[in-house]
Amino acid sequence: MPITLEKLSHTYQEGSPFQATALHDINLTIQDGELLALIGHTGSGKSTLAQHLNGLLKPTAGRVLLDGQDINQKDADRRALRFRVGLVFQYPEHQLFEETVRKDIGFGPRNMGLSEQEVEQRVHEAMDKTGLVYDEVGEKSPFELSGGQMRRVALAGVLAMKPDILVLDEPTAGLDPRARDFLLSDIARLHREGTTVVMISHSMDDVARLATRVAVLEKGRLVMEGPPGDIFTQVDRLTAMGLDVPQASKLRHELEAEGIVLPPCYLLDDLADHLAHRLKGGAADAT
Amino acid sequence: MTQPHLSLQNVTYTYEENGPEAVSDFSLDVGRGEFVALLGHNGSGKSTVAKLLNGLYTPTGGNVLVAGMDTQDSQYTWEIRKRCGMVFQNPDNQIVATVVREDVAFGLENLGVPSEDMPAIIDRALSAVNMADFADRAPHMLSGGQKQRIAIAGILAMQPEIIVLDEATAMLDPSGREEVLETALRLNREQGITVVWITHFMEEAARSSRVAVMYKGKLVMDGTPREVFSQVDLVREYRLDVPPMTRLAHMLRERGLDVRPDALTIPEMRQEVKRLAHHA
Numbered sequence: 316m317p318i319t320l321e322k323l324s325h326t327y328q329e330g331s332p333f334q335a336t337a338l339h340d341i342n343l344t345i346q347d348g349e350l351l352a353l354i355g356h357t358g359s360g361k362s363t364l365a366q367h368l369n370g371l372l373k374p375t376a377g378r379v380l381l382d383g384q385d386i387n388q389k390d391a392d393r394r395a396l397r398f399r400v401g402l403v404f405q406y407p408e409h410q411l412f413e414e415t416v417r418k419d420i421g422f423g424p425r426n427m428g429l430s431e432q433e434v435e436q437r438v439h440e441a442m443d444k445t446g447l448v449y450d451e452v453g454e455k456s457p458f459e460l461s462g463g464q465m466r467r468v469a470l471a472g473v474l475a476m477k478p479d480i481l482v483l484d485e486p487t488a489g490l491d492p493r494a495r496d497f498l499l500s501d502i503a504r505l506h507r508e509g510t511t512v513v514m515i516s517h518s519m520d521d522v523a524r525l526a527t528r529v530a531v532l533e534k535g536r537l538v539m540e541g542p543p544g545d546i547f548t549q550v551d552r553l554t555a556m557g558l559d560v561p562q563a564s565k566l567r568h569e570l571e572a573e574g575i576v577l578p579p580c581y582l583l584d585d586l587a588d589h590l591a592h593r594l595k596g597g598a599a600d601a602t
Numbered sequence: 603m604t605q606p607h608l609s610l611q612n613v614t615y616t617y618e619e620n621g622p623e624a625v626s627d628f629s630l631d632v633g634r635g636e637f638v639a640l641l642g643h644n645g646s647g648k649s650t651v652a653k654l655l656n657g658l659y660t661p662t663g664g665n666v667l668v669a670g671m672d673t674q675d676s677q678y679t680w681e682i683r684k685r686c687g688m689v690f691q692n693p694d695n696q697i698v699a700t701v702v703r704e705d706v707a708f709g710l711e712n713l714g715v716p717s718e719d720m721p722a723i724i725d726r727a728l729s730a731v732n733m734a735d736f737a738d739r740a741p742h743m744l745s746g747g748q749k750q751r752i753a754i755a756g757i758l759a760m761q762p763e764i765i766v767l768d769e770a771t772a773m774l775d776p777s778g779r780e781e782v783l784e785t786a787l788r789l790n791r792e793q794g795i796t797v798v799w800i801t802h803f804m805e806e807a808a809r810s811s812r813v814a815v816m817y818k819g820k821l822v823m824d825g826t827p828r829e830v831f832s833q834v835d836l837v838r839e840y841r842l843d844v845p846p847m848t849r850l851a852h853m854l855r856e857r858g859l860d861v862r863p864d865a866l867t868i869p870e871m872r873q874e875v876k877r878l879a880h881h882a
Contacts, residue, residue, distance in 0.1 A: 357745060357775040462644035489691070489772045491643040491802050493841035517775045520846065559776040562846035562868070569872050575879055583846060587853035594859055594878045 316382050316479050316511075318345045318368055318400070323377035325363055337363040339535040340377070345480070350502075350512040352522040352543075355532035356557045361515045362405075364532065365482050368513065369400035398427055401478030405485045407469030411457040416447070416468050419457050423476040441471035445501050463494025470501070480511040487521060499525060523547060523561040523581045531556070547581035605670050606631035607764060607796045608655060608686075614663035615650055624650045626819035627664070634763075637790045637797045639807035639827075642816030643841035648800045651816070652768040655798065656686040669763065684713065686764040687757030691772050693749035697741040702733070702752055705741055709760045727758040730793075731785050747778025751785055758789070764796040765789070771801065783809065804831070808845045808866040815840055832864035847871045 325338040338360045345351055345368075353361045366372040367379050370386050370393050379386045386396055404410070413419035417438055424437040442449050445467040452460060457468050466486075473481065486502065487495040503525055506512050516522050522529060522543065529546040531539035533556050539546055546553070550560050550568040560568075563586040567577050577589040608631070615625040625647045632638050642648045653659045654666050657673035668686050671678040690696055699705035706724045715723065728734045731751040736744065741752060750770050757765055767786060771779040783806055789795045799810055807813050813830040815823035817840040823830050831837060831844045834852050843849070851865040851874070859878060865871045 357778065489769070489802070491646075491841060492804065492843035494644055495802075496843075557777050563850075566847070566850070566868050566871055566875075569868060570875055573872065573876060575875060583850050583853065587850060587857060590854060590875060591857035591859060594875070595857075 316399070317347055318480065319380040319383075320344070320364075320367065321378045321380060323364075323367065323374045323379065325360075325367065325372060326375045329375055337535050338367075338374075341537050343530060343537060343540070345511060345513060347511055348506075348509060350506045350514065350525055350527045352526035352529045353513060353515045353532065354517070354519070354522060354529060354558060359532040360535040361532055362484055365402065365484055365513065365515055368480070368482050369402050370396050371402065398423075398476045399478055400480045400482060401473040401476055402482045403470055403473050403484065403486065405488060407473075408457075408462070408465035411465060411469060411472075414456060415454050416442075416457050416460070417449075417453040419468060420471045420475050423472055427476060437475040437477070438471075441475040444474055444505065445471045446497060447471060461494070463490050463497065466490060466494070466498060467501070470498075474505070478510070480513065481505065482513045482515075484515045485517065486514060487516070487518060495521075517559070519547070519559045519561045519564075523563070531558070543581055544579060548579045604633070606667075607634040607636070607669060608632040608798070609667040610651070610654070610664070611667070612664035613651075613654060613661045613666060615647075615654060615659060616662050623662075623819050625654065625661075628816075628819070628821050629664075630814060630821055630824070632796060632798065635790070635794045635796055636812055637787065637799065637810045638812045638814055639810035640798055640800045640814050640816065641802075641804075641807055641842055646816040647819040648816055649768050652688065652766050652798070652800055655764075655766050656688055657682045658688075684760050685762055686766060687760065687762040689750060689753050689757065689765065689767040689770045691769040693746045693753065693773065696753045696756075697749060700740055700742075701737075702728070702739050702741055702744075703737045705752055706756045706759050709756050713760060723759050724755075727755040728752075730758050730789065731755045745778055746774045747781040750774065750778070750782045754782075754785060754789075762795065764798070766798040766800070768800045769802065770799075771803065771806065779803070779806070804843055804845045805867075807831075808848075815842065817841070827866055828864040831866060834863075 320341050320343045323338060323341040326334060326336045328334050355361050367374060373387050411419050420438045420441055421434045424434045439449055447467055457465055487498055499521060526543050529543050530537060547561055547564045550564055553560050561581045563583045564581045567580060567586060577593060580586050580589060610628055610630045613625055613628045614623055616623050640648050654661060657679050660674045666673045668682045671682055673682055697705055698708050703724055706727055707720055710720055728737055731754050733751050733755060741749060771782050786797050786799060790797045801807060808827045813827050814821060822840055831848045834844050837844050845866055847865050847867055851861045851863055854861045855863060861874050865874055
């Protein structure tokens with residue numbers, strides 16, 4: 316069920332003195348089963364793009380196609396669309412509101428008109444997927460939980476609607492390293508089990524770890540797109556856009572400038588392997 | 603004997619009577635001019651400590667002294683707030699005025715500074731955070747990093763001795779984070795302001811002069827970034843991580859390379875690799 320953005324543009328407050336073009340002529344297809352990371356400077360249009368994926372925003376030009384159907388057509392079932400494309404906003408825990416974790420996660424499925432039994436079933440499944448233990452936290456107030464757990468409750472609330480595509484806007488912002496690690500593992504597992512994921516992130520090390528493809532936005536335009544290996548080796552270009560690169564890419568790049576050339580890589584594990592090979596190999600040559 | 607600038611002495615804090623201790627028998631002295639990074643998992647009590655430092659909270663047990671003044675003594679409340687400024691996480695919750703200059707003036711008005719003295723103070727504060735060109739702009743048009751620097755300028759205008767930044771970079775993008783951290787480091791270096799920098803970013807902590815780690819309300823580690831982060835397993839046990847370059851050093855040592863285990867930054871690691879390559 317791919318989503319295609321076709322010549323998509325979005326202009327805020329069109330025709331007013333405050334008119335601002337946030338997205339300009341974007342062509343991008345999100346393929347089934349991929350984990351696409353969307354990166355770019357603040358204000359580059361990432362969040363605006365994400366809000367087009369489930370019809371929260373309508374393009375001012377161009378189309379959004381889901382299974383080849385224009386989602387903004389008059390007769391499109393926008394309600395069903397919201398269940399198929401689950402959007403997790405930044406700091407989603409700010410939107411928790413129910414008395415118990417169980418009720419909060421069940422809110423979406425209940426809204427879909429499912430029976431209480433089905434809702435319960437979905438709540439259990441969603442909690443399993445996000446590493447929340449039903450018997451421990453199900454009856455607790457979401458506000459009694461730690462920041463990391465609250466974030467997972469918010470994610471579970473979206474997963475309970477069983478979306479085919481999950482869109483995450485800065486999922487790890489503000490979490491401590493352990494909570495961040497857990498959440499990234501949850502996302503990796505969801506992806507492995509078949510959910511298509513679109514993830515917006517400023518953390519290039521998170522992107523390097525998870526993404527199967529990276530799209531780079533700059534000032535509302537799609538300027539780079541490809542597998543992480545192709546993107547993160549272009550250190551100078553990303554840096555010129557004011558973006559970070561994974562730490563491994565950065566060190567590899569600096570070493571290259573010093574005449575120590577290593578095979579392309581963007582993950583610390585791979586860099587460690589290359590360095591070990593190079594530095595030990597070098598020692599063997601010398602003797 | 604020099605007095606510590608900030609002194610937490612066996613501090614305990616509970617949000618509700620007989621409730622769980624958010625901060626538990628916590629003792630820490632911070633010297634004048636230090637730049638201390640305070641780390642800890644979500645819910646470890648870091649933000650509670652921050653609020654104890656300028657008397658927003660007063661301890662349930664123990665004492666908090668700011669420049670020798672006890673926060674429980676209400677006669678010092680305003681003096682403490684003036685000397686110890688706070689910057690919080692969300693840049694949008696800290697701006698009160700519609701023009702940058704007026705936002706910086708807000709604290710001064712509360713202190714009763716004569717209005718003819720204000721422009722010079724405001725200009726100096728904005729220059730110190732490299733925002734002088736934005737004095738007449740609308741704060742809501744600025745980036746997150748710029749808003750946080752305006753918040754810092756508002757504190758600087760009151761000529762504080764101490765600034766506590768409670769995850770001031772958590773909601774910013776990488777360039778905004780760098781702007782704010784660089785500003786805090788510079789104010790510490792050039793004006794001798796004592797800084798308490800609370801963060802979840804280990805690479806930020808690596809650039810401080812001292813790292814204190816909290817776990818479940820208690821102080822569990824305290825030392826230079828090198829001392830703390832070279833204890834990789836212990837740091838992880840406290841639900842934190844080490845900076846990426848320290849992690850790489852660890853991986854290289856596991857692969858049998860004689861890399862220093864306490865490398866913290868990319869330049870340090872580059873030096874190490876060059877040294878080994880030269881050797882080889």
